[in-house]
Amino acid sequence: MATNMPADMVTSLVLILLLPLAGFAIQMFFGTRLPRKGDWLSTGLIGISLVLGIVMFIRTLGVFDAGYARQVHWPWIDIGGFRVGMGILFDNLTAVMLMVVGIVSFLVHLFSIGYLHGDVRYSRYFGYLGIFSFSMLGLVLCDNLLALYVFWELVGLSSYLLIGHWFEKKSASDAAKKAFLTTRIGDVGMFIGIMILYAKLGTFRFDEIFAAVADGEIGGSLLTWAGVGLFCGAIGKSAQFPLHVWLPDAMEGPTPVSALIHAATMVAAGVYMVGRLFLLFTPEALLVIAYIGLITAVMAASIAIVQTDIKKALAYSTISQLGYMITALGVGGYTAGLFHLMTHAFFKALLFLGSGSVIHAVHSQEMPDMGGLRKKMPVTFWTFLVATLAISGVPGLSGFFSKDMILGASLAFGMEHSSHLIIFLLLLVTAGVTAFYMFRVVFLTFLGRPRDEERYAHAHESPAVMTIPLTVLAVLAVGSAWGGWFQALVVKPELGQYRTAAVAPAVPGGEHGEAHAGEHHEAVHDETTIPDALHADPEGHETHVAGGDHADHGAAHRAHQIAMITSILAAGLGILLAWLFYGRRLFSAETVRRRLAAVHLLLSKKYYFDEIYAVGVVGTTLWVSRAARAFDTHVVDGAVNGTAWRARGFSWFIGLFDNTVIDGMVNGVAGTVTAWGRQFRRIQTGKIQNYLLGLVAVALILAFVRLVRGF
């Protein structure tokens, strides 16, 4: 796709991108000197970006063409053998994402003005929000893998800064560090994926990569590894199964931050990436994605049930919902996954801001301290209730539409490949559990009797600047899914669009065979070491990747209806149970907790992931680094300059290592020199006799050597 973006669109997109960055720069240098510490400036700038975003969105709505895409590309690094460019790709998906990021970011800016009023680093906080918005918008707009990676890491940086905003608390700085490092591990996988693609295809641009995939230049296991590699990035950023541990700790940051980053935008980046690069995932890769998503969804939902901290509960709910979206994409439900991304962004942001306003009022995050706030905080309660209804998938609200589509897609996938029916079933259960724990939160926080009189006394409704965003989000949570505009605009891309070479359709079995042909003509022999564990299902069932086989369209429709019915049932059951446990207190949560104590402990300890990682990953690296240091100071240094250095008072292992190995090597090079020196010096006895003896002796030896050799 040549650069066919009209000039005015280019300017407005670049403006959208750079305004928050300008905000960041100004805040960092002159923030404190501005009136009201410049919060109006940042909010204003993100506001303008939002308006421009809405204009662009309306424009795409106007065109209303699924295949709509405009692109512009500039050269960046060109050193002969290596060429990289930077560019903007604007299609329907980008428009939607601009809208979502813009709205949530703007509302969070507004909310923060109230929430962080009087904070010691008030202006710097808005600066960080600015750079976050810039990175997130950049990530959404970029048209090549390298730019994606650049913005990917910048988003990681801004989350580090924002989580660690109140760095006086050790837990906050630990959480920030943990977030950055965990996502970085994911980024390693992503970079490896990028390297594989670049090494094979020589380009980073999405369109050129899709074209190459379409032409079959790359395929089979190499493409799968690249896909899995890129997906690792998503695992890290969207807190999927192995690397999800950082998200709950990230709640240390201010609540608006959690709302913005850990609900709506940043964590969604992973889903967006899978969506954007959908075409290069081979069936095997898609299966891996599906199962990872599934495990995450189920696990997170189970943990959310037992959480007492409101923000932790919402965090685990987010992880679970993300698992939902990832599974959707995994089973081929492209539109379903991205649709859920949008709707989830709105109602989860609302939930977080709601909890923020509650915390702001009650000054505690623990649900046991709350209860009965309905009367004290009506607006917060009603908006919170709307969001909970949406997330539980109550028909009519946005959540229902997107979650239903996901269940439909997974059922269709399950029906086609019977061995994968488990996906649909578990998703269904999770839907129910979601409804249960969300309503548990509502009951514990807003309904029932206030458990802490003193806090309840001075609880009060949040000021307007905080409630307005709540209401706006509530409206969006309800209405954003109506009208089916999303399904029309965001349609699953086909490889065909990108096939450049006039390849005769006689390609054996169209895409069908391509997965199997598995021509391994990749010049690069790849023995990448991504562990096989990730590779869920070896025998590669091909899904109906590309659309077009209309024969079983009817089957999809039927699956859709079944899914809708079952999802409503599940939601209802969940709400009922929550009401029984916490509303009417018919069953006491206490007894259940006692009887299933083991399970409860396991869940409350979050399956001991944190402990395993702390001992396993962090512990071993620190131990290896201490061993490296000891090795460096004793053996390498000791051996070379031969100092007889005693490792006193060192751990038993190092001590053992020290006595056995180092004593042997203690007289290193310089050591021998000084030792020789001492020996030779002794023969210099100062007595003349020995001199003469020495003289003749050595001369004689030399003579004999020569005689014997010579003749």
Added chain:
Amino acid sequence: MIPLQGYLVIAAVLFVLGLFCVMTRRNAVTILMGIELILNSANVNFIAFARYCAPDIQGHVFAIFVIIMAAAEAAIALAIVLNLYKRINSIDVDEVDMMRG
């Protein structure tokens, strides 16, 4: 007729005796005697070669010069020995090891 090797053997033995004397005696003067033995052995060599091998008697001239040098050397050596004797009342070479290492 006395073969050349006869003289050479005597010279060689004398040389070795001189060397042995130098190495084993602790008295500086005895060492000087050892040196004289060595010089004498060299002279015997020269004269023997002048007689048996060389076209002319240049060996004799060399021997004369060696004898003169031996005298000069004895003079210098004794002067130094006596000087040292005045300092440390003994010329036992073993004690002359203040500088070492």
Added chain:
Amino acid sequence: MEGLEQLGTYLVLDILPSIRWFVPEIILFAGFTLAIFADLTTDKPGATRSAWVALGSLVAALAATIAGMGAALPEGLGGLSLFRGAVVFDPLANFFKVLFLVATILVVILILRSRDFGLRKMGELHALLLVVAAGLCLMASSTHLLLLYLSLEMVSYVSYVLVGYVKEDRRASEAGLKYVLFGSVSSGAMIFGLSILYGLTGEMNLTKIGAALAVSPGTEPAVLVASFLVMAGIGYKIAAVPFHFWCPDVYEGAPTPLTAFLSVAPKAAGFAMLARVTIHLFGQAGSLLAIDWPLVMAVFSALTMTLGNVIAVQQSNVKRLLAYSSIAHAGYLLMGLACVDRATGTLSERGLFGVLFYLVVYLFMNLGAFAVVIALREKVSDEEEIDSYRGIGPRAPLLGVAMAIFLFSLTGLPPLAGFVGKFFLFAAVIEAELYWLAVVGILNSVISLYYYARILKAMYLERVDETGEAPPLRLAPSHSVLLVVLAAPTVLLGIFWAPLAGLVQRSVGFLF
């Protein structure tokens, strides 16, 4: 009667022309006697009259030698042989003569400025120095067995006296004794070797002996034993291992200017004689390789270098340290003589060039180091322990910088002359494919850095008192001038050494 006419013609034909080229040595002998008389005429204790006489004659001899260098000489090995083959007048000999005379002049100046001798009559010292200078010149130019022995003994006997000159210092007398005994035994061994050579060929002139040996098969064992014994004599002079034992004690015992002199001039003369013997005796193609000369010399060189450096690391007395360092440098020089040109089978031209060049450079840097020791003699708590040098650097900037230049040049670091010298030696060794020797050489220069830097560490890095600056050290103006005179060539030759290279090339080129 007919003997007389024959004698007359011989006088006119042979002796007079030879004398014309023998002027420098004659000046020195005359100077010697003059110095003795000059000393007799005054009885003031610290009289320096004899010193000026000595300096005068040395300068005159130097002028004569330089004048002689210009003369056109017959090409080839023999050069202009004087006194019927006893001595030869060729560019190599002239080069060495200039070297010795310059060294002696510098040492006489050092003696003038040093406090080592206290207030005793110095007449004899200057006179005897002249005799040693003459002896050195003879050593460089003699090609006759007897002359070799005489010149060697002339230098040795007089240096025994010079070493023990400060009679009341016990260490000096002890050094004298050791020097005498060791020297006499070595020269005794040398004469025995010479007698064997005479026996084998019946000739006294080195070139003739060389020619005779080439045609007499089966004499290899005898030649080898003879050359070993001769090597004992020369090795003692060079202080090469295993003939080096006397060196540290004598260097420590002798007065510092004398030690400086011993470490430079006689050592260079030893190399001149060794080169002379190897060129003339084993001049014929392949004779060197027959007795496996490269290996023997390489082993000597490696032993000398390593032992010198390794023990020097242990030393805490500066003079003993410089003694072992001079042994080590003898090792580096021997590297040059171990190089045999594979094609012609004779001593390689680049090797000899390296030796000559290195000797000049070594002269300046070594004398420089000793000059610093002398200059500090009464400024520091007298004995020459390295620790007593602590904190000198900042207090005497000129002296500190000079010492740094000398020591870094001795280590062989570029912009300084020592590096260029070592560069030529290593180039020769690599060209002669003695790779293992080259590696031993470079390892030694690294070890040498350790003990040279120890002195600098004491001077600069260690501070006696952490408090304020100690009072700056005032140096006698003449000392400063002397240091500059020695430091300048050490730096200059490191940057631009084309003229010296040209001179050395001319004095070596004619042989090949």
Added chain:
Amino acid sequence: MSDEIRLGVFLGFGMITLVSGAVVALARTIIYSVFALLFTFFGVAGLYVLLHADFLAATQVMIYVGGILVLLLFGVMLTHKIATVQLRSASMQRGPAALICGGLLALLLYVIFKTPWPVKELGPATPTVQRIGRYLMTDYLLAFEVISVLLFAVLVGAALMARRETNR
């Protein structure tokens, strides 16, 4: 003289030289060494006579016996109090020294008997003094002059070392 007698005399002088040489090296007291040295010099002089080196034999006797031996005797006497005449100068490290010297001797003997010395047929014995004189004045003139200077220097040096420091 007939050959047998010459051989007998040669062996006689040879034995005298070597035995007394051994005594010099091994004698316990220094006085024995000095006298043994006397006999060594005489033995060597005898050998010179056998080798028709008449002038050399005379020089040997005069300078060595007359000069150097007396000098050494003074040396010995001056450096020891008369009372302890039989001073025991213990020998040192005899073992290794003997080993070394034995090895060296073997080496020299090997060389002596192995190398083809260019022996020429022996001419009649002729007085050598005149020829030595001629050499001294022709080929060895330079050596002659040099040694004269050397002796002068040695005299100065020895005097310097021996004189008592008067003008302190």
Added chain:
Amino acid sequence: MTGHVLSWTTFFPLIGMAVILAMPRNRPNLIKWTAAAASAVPLVLSVWIFVNFDRGEAGLQFVERVPWIRAFNIEYFMGIDGLSVPMVILTALLSFLCMFASWNINKMVKGYFALFLLLETGMMGVFCALDFFLFFVFWEVMLLPMYFLIGIWGGPRREYAAIKFFLYTLLGSVLMLLSMIALYLMHDPHTFDMTRLWTEYGVYGRTFQLIVYVALFIGFAIKVPVFPFHTWLPDAHVEAPTAISVILAGVLLKMGIYGMLRISYPILPVATVYFAYGLAVLGVINILYGALCAMAQKDLKKLVAYSSISHMGYCLLGMAALTPAGMNGAVLQMFNHGTTTAMLFLLVGVIYDRAHHRDIEGFGGLATQMPVYTGIVTVAFFASLGLPGLSGFISEALVFLGAFPVFQTLTIIAVIGIVLTAGYILWTLQRMFLGTLNEKYKSLPDINGRELFTLVPLAIIVIVLGVWPMPVLDLMRRSLGWIAEMAQRV
């Protein structure tokens, strides 16, 4: 003047040194300003070179050639190409900034600045010399001042660190001397002229190339430093004064790699290709070993030293790949590491001047007390862990993308290194700057004007090159392409 720009750049500091030596001892300020002026001129000249350098030309420019010693045809042969221009600029810039960083030296001020200017001449000479003998002389000229600068003005164990540095580097350089002579002798009219050594590379046999390559490699590896030869670096850095460790890390470490690219690659192509894999392995070891050791350090300066070892590992990996991206990545990494580490050491110097200790655990919560200082430290730390948007990322990405096609497994292992780097940097950032303020440092003044003057230019370079690296990449790409092509001739 323009004809001899290189000679002026190299020898102007020497003139400055002479002027300083002539000055009276008791006027430290005058001495400091003259030294600053003396090092300002090479900076101006290097900027002039940067502007006038012809980007299209792969070969040598600003060449000056004067016969020095005709007998051994040694020439004073100076010239630069794409590879040396960034290094010349880096040297000039860091030297100029370090003059200001050493403003509070009060002991033997004259000696310090004189030696510093001599050091600058040595460094500049190494990057401009094209005659192997001249290269070697400049290479060693740097050793003398460095020994004294560490030895006299250093920290408590300065003598040990100084002599250790000297011995290591000398061992390396004597090996280089042997190989220099070997190369010199192999050519018919013996020559040191590198351009001829490049063209007549056919003269050497295969084993000769391997042996000389190894000898040269050890010489350069000690300087880089590569894993087994690195133990001198932490000691030298910890004991050296701030300005010296900036120069040591900023410029001296680059000489090893510059030497290999300038000498080993073009002259010994067969050996280069033969040892390429080995070099990559060493590079990866450097990356991981450096990062691991850094993680366990208590002293901040030692941590930065080990991080330098890790960063130089990237250069080795990039260089070993011989692909355009790899080579350009390696040289860009040299430049970026130069600026980033210079900032880090200057920052360590700032905190050391205030708290008089460098123990990481001893600090805490400095962000509240010294906000501006923390800001700059964050920029420096994030640049060194390779955050996109800052220069570190560009070179690391280029190295990885260049090395991956050639060494798949090694590059994947190396990529893991970026997590370790992020680990120890963030952990240090947390222990020193985040958390509650240690009451001992209630009164610590924030960064002052002079220190800012030394740091801001570097910060600007790091950020600008992160966004738009072409100005520097454009300089070097043709020359590096030429070197890579030469290194692969058979």
